[in-house]
Amino acid sequence: MTSELLVQYLLSGITIGSVYAIVAIGFNIIYNATGIINFAQGEFVMLGGMLAISCLPFMPLLLAVICAVAATALIGALLHFCFFRWLQAPSVLRMIVITIGLSILIREAALMIWGEQVRALPHFTGNEISSIRILGAYLSPQVLWVLGTAAVIVLVLSLFFARTRVGRAMRACAANPTAATLCGINAQAMVTIAFMLSAAIGALAGCVVSPMTQTQYDSGTSLAIKGFTVAILGGLGNSTGAAVAGLLLGVTEALAVSILPVAYKDVIAISLLLIALAVRPTGLFTARAAGALKEF
Amino acid sequence: MTTPLLQVRQLNRRFGGLHAVKDICFDVQRQHIKAVIGPNGAGKTTLFNLIAGALPADGGEVIFGGRSISNWPAHRVAGAGLARTFQNVKLFGNMNVLENVMVGGHVRSRAGMLAGMFRAPHTRREEARIRARAGELLDLLDIAGLADRPAGALAFGQQRAVEIARALALEPQLLLLDEPAAGLNRHETGRLGDLIRKIRALNITILLVEHDMSLVMDISDEIVVLSFGEKIAEGRPAEIQRHPEVIRVYLGDDHA
Amino acid sequence: MPGRYTPLLILSALVVGLQLATAATGTSYYLTQLTMTAYYTLVVVGLCILMGYAGQISLGHAGFFAIGGYTTAFLTTFNLAPHAQQPVAALLLRTGLAVSGRDLYGAALTTLHPGLAFLCALALAAGVAVLIGIPVLRLKGHYLAMATLGFGLIVYRVVLGTPALGAADGLSDVPAFVLAPGVKIAGGAAGRIANYYAAWGLVILGALLVLNLMHSRAGRALAAIHGNEAAAQALGINTAAFKLRLFVFSAILAAAAGALLTHYTGGIGPSEAGIMKSVRYVAIVAVGGMANLWGTIGASALLNFLSLRGYFGIYDDAVFGGCLVGMMLFAPQGLRARATFDRLRAWVRGRRRT
Numbered sequence: 001m002t003s004e005l006l007v008q009y010l011l012s013g014i015t016i017g018s019v020y021a022i023v024a025i026g027f028n029i030i031y032n033a034t035g036i037i038n039f040a041q042g043e044f045v046m047l048g049g050m051l052a053i054s055c056l057p058f059m060p061l062l063l064a065v066i067c068a069v070a071a072t073a074l075i076g077a078l079l080h081f082c083f084f085r086w087l088q089a090p091s092v093l094r095m096i097v098i099t100i101g102l103s104i105l106i107r108e109a110a111l112m113i114w115g116e117q118v119r120a121l122p123h124f125t126g127n128e129i130s131s132i133r134i135l136g137a138y139l140s141p142q143v144l145w146v147l148g149t150a151a152v153i154v155l156v157l158s159l160f161f162a163r164t165r166v167g168r169a170m171r172a173c174a175a176n177p178t179a180a181t182l183c184g185i186n187a188q189a190m191v192t193i194a195f196m197l198s199a200a201i202g203a204l205a206g207c208v209v210s211p212m213t214q215t216q217y218d219s220g221t222s223l224a225i226k227g228f229t230v231a232i233l234g235g236l237g238n239s240t241g242a243a244v245a246g247l248l249l250g251v252t253e254a255l256a257v258s259i260l261p262v263a264y265k266d267v268i269a270i271s272l273l274l275i276a277l278a279v280r281p282t283g284l285f286t287a288r289a290a291g292a293l294k295e296f
Numbered sequence: 297m298t299t300p301l302l303q304v305r306q307l308n309r310r311f312g313g314l315h316a317v318k319d320i321c322f323d324v325q326r327q328h329i330k331a332v333i334g335p336n337g338a339g340k341t342t343l344f345n346l347i348a349g350a351l352p353a354d355g356g357e358v359i360f361g362g363r364s365i366s367n368w369p370a371h372r373v374a375g376a377g378l379a380r381t382f383q384n385v386k387l388f389g390n391m392n393v394l395e396n397v398m399v400g401g402h403v404r405s406r407a408g409m410l411a412g413m414f415r416a417p418h419t420r421r422e423e424a425r426i427r428a429r430a431g432e433l434l435d436l437l438d439i440a441g442l443a444d445r446p447a448g449a450l451a452f453g454q455q456r457a458v459e460i461a462r463a464l465a466l467e468p469q470l471l472l473l474d475e476p477a478a479g480l481n482r483h484e485t486g487r488l489g490d491l492i493r494k495i496r497a498l499n500i501t502i503l504l505v506e507h508d509m510s511l512v513m514d515i516s517d518e519i520v521v522l523s524f525g526e527k528i529a530e531g532r533p534a535e536i537q538r539h540p541e542v543i544r545v546y547l548g549d550d551h552a
Numbered sequence: 553m554p555g556r557y558t559p560l561l562i563l564s565a566l567v568v569g570l571q572l573a574t575a576a577t578g579t580s581y582y583l584t585q586l587t588m589t590a591y592y593t594l595v596v597v598g599l600c601i602l603m604g605y606a607g608q609i610s611l612g613h614a615g616f617f618a619i620g621g622y623t624t625a626f627l628t629t630f631n632l633a634p635h636a637q638q639p640v641a642a643l644l645l646r647t648g649l650a651v652s653g654r655d656l657y658g659a660a661l662t663t664l665h666p667g668l669a670f671l672c673a674l675a676l677a678a679g680v681a682v683l684i685g686i687p688v689l690r691l692k693g694h695y696l697a698m699a700t701l702g703f704g705l706i707v708y709r710v711v712l713g714t715p716a717l718g719a720a721d722g723l724s725d726v727p728a729f730v731l732a733p734g735v736k737i738a739g740g741a742a743g744r745i746a747n748y749y750a751a752w753g754l755v756i757l758g759a760l761l762v763l764n765l766m767h768s769r770a771g772r773a774l775a776a777i778h779g780n781e782a783a784a785q786a787l788g789i790n791t792a793a794f795k796l797r798l799f800v801f802s803a804i805l806a807a808a809a810g811a812l813l814t815h816y817t818g819g820i821g822p823s824e825a826g827i828m829k830s831v832r833y834v835a836i837v838a839v840g841g842m843a844n845l846w847g848t849i850g851a852s853a854l855l856n857f858l859s860l861r862g863y864f865g866i867y868d869d870a871v872f873g874g875c876l877v878g879m880m881l882f883a884p885q886g887l888r889a890r891a892t893f894d895r896l897r898a899w900v901r902g903r904r905r906t
Contacts, residue, residue, distance in 0.1 A: 094884045101831075101875075105874060225701060263712070264713065266709055270705060274699055386783035413765045
């Protein structure tokens with residue numbers, strides 16, 4: 001393989017890998033806040049793209065993206081409000097099944113609203129054929145948008161959780177909801193915010209990657225699986241690990257596609273998931289003994 | 297001197313920065329009643345969890361009946377003849393009392409899933425045996441009248457009794473009792489002491505964690521004292537009562 | 553006969569009654585969909601006990617169904633005739649494990665005996681279940697849900713993308729399966745009644761095995777795991793091994809259902825492996841009540857029949873998704889007829905008093 005081709009694969013791998021990382025971080029935010037895995041996470045990504053595409057005829061691209069992200073965040077909040085907030089001490093199993101059902105309902109609704117058509121947002125800068133040269137490879141400028149957005153998301157979230165009052169309150173709730181409530185923190189509100197954040201970053205990722213991968217009513221499912229794989233590989237709840245693991249998965253997929261038939265691309269991620277669960281369930285970066293595997 | 301039934305060697309366990317169990321060593325002789333005491337947070341329940349296989353150790357060894365059982369999973373330890381009860385009683389709320397005790401008979405029987413599905417003839421005899429044995433144990437603990445009650449609907453003391461009966465159904469060589477007297481009044485505690493002696497008479501060795509000093513001093517052959525994860529004393533009850541370190545740990549420096 | 557078998561007798565009576573009713577009203581064509589319903593019900597019989605007793609969700613049971621169906625379909629349609637001279641093929645022919653005949657166009661057709669193909673299908677499903685189950689089931693929590701979701705997706709992608717398995721069109725021309733002398737699992741009006749009874753007979757057999765299991769030593773161990781896993785382990789029960797065995801059992805049932813339905817309808821397509829089918833099975837168990845075998849069988853019979861008759865129209869998938877969410881929100885124990893009836897009665901009485 002020539003070095004240009006290698007760079008090509010690496011960069012495209014890192015690009016899609018950042019999307020996986022964002023989905024995984026979304027999983028982690030809700031997991032840290034509630035202990036459940038939100039199967040509908042992938043649908044947030046799909047919704048972001050679809051909503052932006054629908055808004056596009058009425059407003060400039062930037063505004064459409066902002067509206068889509070805001071709308072999806074609202075949907076996230078609504079999900080929590082309508083389906084989780086009023087449940088009395090539900091079992092984890094029950095909540096998982098609810099999120100599965102919700103992801104299906106969202107998918108069916110998307111099918112009804114937008115049909116089976118494959119759509120895409122226009123490229124943010126340039127068009128489908130414009131390309132820029134990076135380290136000898138030719139790539140669409142959208143790649144920089146994706147990487148940039150992912151980096152900004154990770155940065156802003158780190159600052160949010162470390163420095164802002166709300167962010168620290170959320171971390172307190174994640175660690176011990178009872179104690180947090182005793183300190184005056186409204187735990188339920190924190191969980192709603194967690195859902196909104198998760199949905200928002202998912203939607204943003206969906207918008208920024210739409211020009212490259214296109215958006216369809218069922219794009220959410222395979223993203224959810226891969227996001228979950230990345231979340232596990234990085235250590236469930238560990239967002240820095242998720243970021244690194246996401247990039248690793250993206251690159252592995254990109255390189256594997258050069259050897260295996262494209263139809264089996266998804267198989268790679270899933271096989272990695274099963275292997276990870278078998279061999280190193282605490283994630284690549286957590287020391288084995290550093291506490292039991294997080295239960296969900 | 298015969299080989300001790302249980303030998304704990306340099307057992308260690310950390311939780312992050314907390315060294316919960318530090319280089320613990322002690323033996324338990326057959327048919328002895330040994331108590332583990334110490335102030336709250338001394339690491340007693342963690343020690344039990346390590347011995348019973350519910351927690352992996354960070355170092356050290358546990359030898360049971362001459363075999364090393366270090367880092368064996370809990371179910372394998374139980375199969376080897378080590379039964380335990382829990383500090384917060386863990387009965388099966390979805391069954392009645394008799395069925396709870398019958399679960400204890402699991403290790404001494406073998407009918408598998410296929411045999412169960414096809415109702416192989418040997419399973420019927422085995423079931424009858426398990427059921428009869430469970431009934432005997434309920435008699436032993438004086439709770440035969442509760443056999444049909446749902447396990448979740450019992451008074452606390454009764455739940456304790458069921459848990460002990462269930463553990464005995466394992467036909468263990470060693471029985472670990474985690475704070476069996478917690479929540480019992482003096483009368484009930486006295487009866488518990490008699491029960492423990494009865495169990496010892498059945499050839500079962502007993503290791504117990506307990507806070508109730510009258511019970512401990514009354515029935516124990518030997519006592520191990522833990523403080524902050526370390527063993528600070530070991531010996532017969534009379535020696536422990538006079539031991540300066542033990543007094544200091546429980547009552548403070550003024551009394552040493 | 554112990555009281556626990558009563559619902560089984562009622563079910564058998566209903567099965568017979570339904571067939572006689574259709575014969576009497578001249579609606580025997582319903583039997584086709586009712587037979588298909590029976591095979592889908594066999595899947596949820598296994599899934600129900602997995603979810604109810606092991607507390608584990610499998611989101612990939614359609615994958616096991618598809619493994620059963622595609623394995624039998626492939627092995628009974630793959631023509632060995634061109635390879636008849638090769639040692640393996642010749643051996644199969646000589647030992648009677650392969651059968652010869654003619655296909656639709658009169659050409660020589662040699663395929664594996666359907667009985668052997670069936671066993672291969674079950675073995676493959678069991679093997680895959682073990683492969684997934686061993687690493688995943690020893691973990692605390694619901695990792696099996698994601699693992700099986702992934703597994704289902706893999707199966708779907710593989711059958712969709714592999715030309716030898718028919719790609720998007722699936723496999724067809726699957727021959728009949730001789731269950732017993734005179735009972736051929738195949739389509740066609742002639743064998744409709746026999747097939748109906750064969751299919752529901754298998755469901756009743758499956759239910760019987762599950763019932764026996766629940767009242768055995770192993771069933772008690774499973775209930776113990778369900779009640780308090782830590783205590784069960786402290787009593788010598790190898791919880792991971794039990795969950796694995798249950799998972800494999802449910803996978804085998806699903807594969808058997810898939811294989812036989814494929815013989816009945818004469819073919820299978822990728823949609824049977826899709827995530828929506830898996831969700832459907834989980835939704836049915838949720839509606840019927842996890843670990844409530846009879847509720848699940850009833851829910852499966854009703855929902856599958858309505859779906860197959862097309863009553864849900866284009867909202868088919870949405871109905872099942874909605875059922876899932878609705879049940880989990882409002883009635884996680886399933887639709888308990890008795891409890892609902894009692895509450896209804898109390899409510900009515902209360903109203904009358906005021």
